Amino acid sequence: MASKAASGNKARIHIIYYSMYGHIAKLAKSVLKGVEASGAEARLIQVPETLPKEVLAKMHAPEKDSSVPTIAIGGGGENTISLEDALVNCDGILFGYPTRFGGMPAQVKAIWDATGGLWMKGALVGKPISVFVSTSTQGGGQETTVLTGLTNFIHHGMLIVPIGYSSPLSGNMDAIHGGSAYGAGTFAGSDGSRQPTELELNIAEHQGSHFTQIATALKIGRAALPPKDANPPDAKQ
Numbered sequence: 001m002a003s004k005a006a007s008g009n010k011a012r013i014h015i016i017y018y019s020m021y022g023h024i025a026k027l028a029k030s031v032l033k034g035v036e037a038s039g040a041e042a043r044l045i046q047v048p049e050t051l052p053k054e055v056l057a058k059m060h061a062p063e064k065d066s067s068v069p070t071i072a073i074g075g076g077g078e079n080t081i082s083l084e085d086a087l088v089n090c091d092g093i094l095f096g097y098p099t100r101f102g103g104m105p106a107q108v109k110a111i112w113d114a115t116g117g118l119w120m121k122g123a124l125v126g127k128p129i130s131v132f133v134s135t136s137t138q139g140g141g142q143e144t145t146v147l148t149g150l151t152n153f154i155h156h157g158m159l160i161v162p163i164g165y166s167s168p169l170s171g172n173m174d175a176i177h178g179g180s181a182y183g184a185g186t187f188a189g190s191d192g193s194r195q196p197t198e199l200e201l202n203i204a205e206h207q208g209s210h211f212t213q214i215a216t217a218l219k220i221g222r223a224a225l226p227p228k229d230a231n232p233p234d235a236k237q
Contacts, residue, residue, distance in 0.1 A: 009223075011040040011216040015208075016071070016086060017096035018047035018107045020061050021192045023134040024096045027184060030201040031094050031132060034208025040216060045086050046070040047097070050107050073114050083114055088123050092215030094208060098134040098188070102141035103148040112152040125157035128218060130211045132184040132204055136192075138176065146182035161214050167206040172199060179203045
């Protein structure tokens, strides 16, 4: 069933993520807590896997959470959601993904490469988006993984919402932790054995709350504008 942006002042936030080993999935659940705690309607959505099952088996990747709907590109399937429904029919997007050489992995890039039709319609203009990530090490791309993804969002005219240092947790120097001013994050370790810490999960929850407050304020503000100015401008004009 297709979703729609929530009516009234309650925002509808989509938490879209790709997670091969579960690190991003855990962050996504904490982000979800923050979104819901701030009064918004939230939905978890997965990015589809592009690697064959035999390759994933050799990589010792666990099975994906079948209870979370997956974006379907070019076709449907069991517990799936269309690309347009996932990206358009909401008031804001929190996007999580692991690094691949300091940038988006191919699975996530495939999603944005498929948004040409949405770009032509200006369907994502003015929609707020925020990113959270996972890398193997401290210097593995906590900032660049977000930064290099911004080109996709900017070309769509989306509104980038970083967390900055809106929470004192981000500046904690007592423990090694992922995340930056760009967004929440975790370290997986070179073998993937390290799991998100309580501090990292708390920062992710804060990101969900911080983003939701901004997305909700934007929704309320647009609703208060005269009808002709209430929606983002048409990209073709």
